[in-house]
Amino acid sequence: MTHPERPGVVAEHVVKDLVSGFGIAVPRGATTPAAEDVAATASGLTPPLVVKAYGPGLVHKSDAGAVRLGLGSPVEAARAAADIRTALVASGVAIEGYLVEEQAPPGVEVIVGAVRDPSFGPVILAGLGGVWTEVLRDTALRLCPITEDDARDMLAELRGAALLDGLRGSPAADRDALVKVLLAVGGPGGVVESLGDGFTEFELNPVICTPEGAVAVDARLLRPSPPTADARLPRPFSAWQAGDTRLPGPSPAETAETAEGGRPPRPSPAERAGRRGPGNGPQDFTRLFAPRGVAVVGASAKRPNFGNMFLAFYRAAGYSGRLVAVHPTAGEIDGVPCVPSLAGAGVDYALVAVPAERCPDVVREARGVPFVQVMSGGFRETGAADLEEDLVAAAREAGVRLLGPNCMGVYAPAGGQTFIGGRPGPPGRIALISQSGGLAGEVVRVGERRGLAFSKVATVGNSADVGPAELLRHLADDDGTSVIGLYLEDPRDGRALFEALRAVTKPVVALVGGRSAQGHRAAVSHTGAMVGDARIWTALARQTGLPLVTAQDDLIGALDLLDLHAGRDVPASADVLVVGPSGGAGVLAADALDRAGLRLAPLPGVDLGLPVGAVPGNPLEIPVGPRGRPDLVGRVVTAIQRAARRPYPDVLTHVNVQSFFTFGDSADPLLAYAHAVGELQRGLTGTRVALVLRNAEYAPPGVEDELRAIARSAGVPTYRSIEAAATAVAAAKVRDQRREREV
Template sequence: MSTAEHPLEQLFHPRSVAVVGASTSQGPGGGFVTAIQEMGYQGALYPVNPKAEEIQGLKCYPSLLVVPGEVDYVISSVPARIVPQLVEDSAAKGAKAVHFFTAGFSETGEADRAGMEAHLLARARELGLRLIGPNCMGLYCPESGLSFMPGMPKEPGPVGMVSQSGANAGDVCRTGGVRGLRFSKAISYGNALDLGESDFLDYLAQDAKTEIIVGYIEGVKDGQRFLRALRAAASAKPVIILKGGQTEAGARATASHTASLAGALAIFDAACRQAGALRVDDMDELIDTAVAFRYVKELAGPRVAVVGVGGGHSVLAADAVAAAGLEVPALPEETQRALAEFTPVAGTSVRNPVDTNVGFGPEGPRLMRETLRLVAEAPNIDAIIYQAAVGWGPSRRGGDNGPDQVEYARQLATLAGESMAGFGKPIAVQLRPALTAEAMEATLAFQEEAAAQGLATFPSIGGAAGALRRLLDWQRMREA
C-alpha cells in the first residue's frame, strides 16, 4: 500500500479545519487557531464560538452547522458534555475526523465518563468518523500547515512522532527543532479511544516522507497488535521509543493522565527487542538519538576520538564515552607527532582525548580544522566528538575585547561541517551550557549553522556518546 492509499493519509491533508470552542484569548482553543495560521495553512480555517464574532482576524461562527460548506477536520475544545452533539454535527458537515482536545473522560477514573467514551466510539463508527483523543493535542504536519501549538518548526523533514502526550510531542518538536530536526508528522493521541499508537505506527511505517520514527508511549490497549505494528515499522526504518510509566509512581500517573495501563517495563523492553526498536529512558535520550540517526547516520565502529579544550573536561569526556560502551583508543604515534607540531606544550594532550587549546585567536579556526583533519585520518578512529568552545570568549557581541562570538560560532560550525564532509569521518559536536545571554546567542548561531552543515549537536558528552552507541547497536541489530 502506498502512502496515498493509506486510510489515514487524508487526515493530514484536510481542505478545511474547524476549531470548535476557539478562544478569543491565547488559551488552548485560541492556540489552535494561532498555531494553524502560523504554519501558513492554505485551506479554510473556521473558528467556532457563539460568544465571538472574530478570532485572530477570522470570522467566527456560532455553531459548526452554520460554517459554509463541508469541514474535513474538526478540533474540539469544548466541555465533555457537549462532545456527543459535536460528533453528530461533525458528521453532518462531512468531517473525516474529529480531534478531541477535550478532556474529562476515562482518565478521570469515573465509570460514567468511561461509559461516555464507549458510547462516543460506537456512534462515531456508525457515522464513519475517525476520532483522535480525547485528551490530546492532535496533528502536526508542516507540509499541509497543520499544527497544535505555536512555535513549531515550519519546514517539513524526515522525522515522524507518535506521542500519547501533547506536551511531550511539543517538547520534542520544538527542542529537536533547535538542533536541526524537522518533522513529517507528529501525532498526539491521548486516551486512544479510536486511533492509537498501532494505527499511527502503521501509517508512519508506510509514509514515504518519514525516515525516522520516534515515540512516547504510556500504555497500549492491544499488545499483540502493537507488537505487529512496531515490528513492521522497525523493519522499515529506525524506531526510537520512550516508555512513560516505568516506575510504580509513573504507572500511577499514566492512569490519571491518559487512562493507560502502563504495563511491566520488562515486557515492553522485550517487545522492543523482538521488534528491532530502540527503547530510551528519557526525553533527552529520545532527542539525542533522533539527532544521531538524522545527522550521523552510520558508524563504522565504536572507536571515538574526543577533541576539546580543557584537561578536566577531557578526562570526564573519556569517562562518559567509555561508560556508554564506546572505545577511546590512543591515537597513532605519527598522528600525535603531527598534532604536537602546532600544539602548545603546557596543559595540553595529543593522545586521545585531544586537548590542544588551539581553537582561540585569529589562527584558531585554521588550527582546529587541521586538528580535526589529523584525527579523522587516524586509521583507528571511527568517529569524533568535538567539544566546541562556543560563547566562552571574553567579548560581548560587537565588543572591542575580542572576536564577535556569534560570528566565531558560525565559523566553527562551518569548519566542523566542512571537516566532516572532507575528511570522511562522522563528527558529533558537544556544546557546553550557555551561561550568559551572549553565549546563548552564540550557541543558537552554532546550532543553526550546524544543522545547515549536517552536523549533530548535543548538550552533553554523555548524551552524544549514548546516542552514538544506540546508533551502533541499531546497525548491529540490522546486520544480525
C-alpha cells in the same frame, strides 16, 4: 483433580505433561488421590523422592507447606503425605491428590515463566530461580514469540549468568539445553503460543540446570477467570486423554452457535479497536496531516475558550483551507464563519473542545468527516472508561476515525495543521507520535529553536481509536519522513506496536513515560496507562532495535543526530573517538560514554604527527582555544582515521566556549572552529561527527545560535553536554546494529 477448563490453578502434573510434550524434561513421577496410596504409587520410583499435594487453592505449594523433599523410600514418602494432609486440612486447604517424583540432582536453579501483559500480550521471563527469584529479581524479559538469539541474549543479560558457566571449579551448566527450554516455552509453536488466551501466568520454577541438561522440577499454570471460548489447553497430551483431565474441543452448542451465525470468531486486538480504514485496508492518513477543511467545535461567541484558542492558532499559522467554527446560532466567531453542525460541514478534520459528556453526541454528528480529534479530557484517564467506550462507539456509528480523546491534535507545517500558537516552522523530515500534547509542543518548539524541522506530529492522548502503531505504519511509508520519534505511556495495542517497530526500516527513537513505580502511577492518572512491567519496554527495544531515551532533551538530541545522519552509511560498532581540550573534560567524557555503552577504542599505534601540547589517547586532548588553529581538530581526526585499521564510525569533538571569551575578545575564532568541524564532516563520508559546545551559556547572545547554524549546514548536530551527545550517539548505534542484523 483440577479440570483444564476450570479457571484457576491447573494441577502440576497436568502442566508437566503439557510441557513434556514440547520436549521439556521433567522428573519421573506418578499421582494418587489418597495419602494412603502414596507408598504403592512410589514403588517404581528411585529415591530420593519428593511429595507434593495439589488442589485448587495451592498456588504456592512451598509456602503452604505442601512439599516434602529428600525422602529416602516409598514408605517415608507416604508418611510425608500424611503429614502434609494433616497440616493442610487444619488450615482449611482442600487437597485433590498427591504427586510423587524422583528428586532431581542439584544444579543452577532458573525460572522460566510467561505472563499475559494487557497491552503487549504474552511475555516470557528468564532469571535465577528458586528463592533467588524473589530475593534478587535477576530476570530478563522478551515478547513472544522469541528466537534462539533472543533466548541467548536473555541469559547473557542476567547478573548471575556466570553461575551457568561454572564458578570456583564447578562444572558449567548445559546452556544449550536451557535455550531449548526457553524456545519450547516462548518460541514459535511453543507452550505459550499453544495456550493462546488460555493462561494468565505460566511458570517453571525452578528449572535445574546441570552439565547433563535442564529439568523442570516445578510447574504452574493459572487459567483466566472466566475462561474465554478460545482459551483451551492444547491437545493432544496423554494425561489429558481420560477422565476429568480429558482435553475438550468446542462444545456441540458452541459449534452450532457459530454455524448458525451466532457468536462470530474473536477479532484481533486491532480489529476490536476498529483501527482499519475503509474496506479493512490500511488507513490513509493523508488528510489527517493535510486537511482541505477544518472545523472547530466548542468555540464561544461570548467568552474565549479552548475552541477560540485553536481558531486563533489556525489563523496565525496562515491555514489556507476551509476553516469554520461549529455553533448553533452564531454567524461567525473571531472572524471565522460558523456552521450549525458537523453534519455537512464539508471538512476533512474536526477538532472537538466541549465538555467530555457532550463529546459522544458531537462525534455522532460527524458523519462524512474523515478525522475527528477530541481535545477534551475526562475520559479513561480519570476513571470514566464507560464514557470513552461511548465515544468510540459514536465514532463507529458515524464512520469516522477518532484522535484522542485527551489530546492536542496534529502539527504538520506543509499541510497547514497546527496545535501550537504562532507561525509554523519550516517543513522538515522528522515525525513525532506523542501521547502527551504538551510534551509534543515542547519537543517541536524547542527542537525548531535548535534547527530541527518536522514533517508530521500527531498527539494521540488516550489512543481510544487511532493509536501509535497505526500511525507508525503510516509514517514508515511516508516519503516526507526520514526519522520518527515516539513519546508513549500506554500504546493500548502494544502487540501491534511491536509488530510495527519490527517492520519499520526508518530510524525510530522512543521516550517512554511511567517506567518507574512513581512514573507509572502518574501515567495511570494521565492517559490511563496499563503497561504492567516497565521491563517490557526494554525487551521490546532489544527485540526491535528501538533506542530508548530517558528525557525529553535526549529525545530531541537523538532525533537531531538521526535526522542529520539519516543517509550516512556507518559501520555498526560501539567505537567513538573523543577529541577536545581539557584533561578533566576528557575524563568525564570517558565516564559518560561508558555509561552510554560506548567504547573508547585506542588510537592507532603509529606516529600520528600530533601537535605540540597534545596528550595522546582516547579521549584525545589537544589545544583547542582562542589562540589555536581552527582546523586543528580536522587535521588530527583526518590523520587518525587514515591510520586506523578500522576508522571510527563516530567522532565526538568538544570545545570549551567559555575559554574563547575569557582568554579572547571575539567570537571569530570559535565560529572559525565550527566551520572547520563542518569541513571535517564533509570529508568523512563514513563517519558521523557531533559537536559539543561546553559552557555555551557563557557566549554572548546569538553566538550559540550561529554556531548551531554553521554546524547544521554541514550535517553536524550540536549539544551542550558530552552526556547529551553520548546519549544521541548511543541511540544511533542501536539503529546501526539493527541494520547490520538485517543485511
